[in-house]
Amino acid sequence: MTELTQAENLIEMRENIRRAVQSLDVCWRCQRVSECQKYILGNLVLVWLCQGCMGEMEQPQPTRPKRRSRVPAL
Ligand SMILES: [Zn+2]
Secondary structure (H helix, E strand, C coil): CHHHHHHHHHHHHHHHHHHHHHHEEECCCCCCEEEEEEEEECCCEEEEEEHHHHHHHHCCCCCCCHHHCCCCCC
């Protein structure tokens, strides 16, 4: 019954991969792959954030779009 054990091994491998994938994720903010934690954005959207971004997001700060920082004020 080698087929059965192979299937079991595949299932086990898949579980291991799933576990690894669960602990590693692409950070929603900086797009780096690292250990991420769930963060609920605006109480609506669930995103994954790395520890650095998580710390920044938890600090209360005014929302300021980065790309507009060089636009001169009219
Ligand atoms: Zn990040």
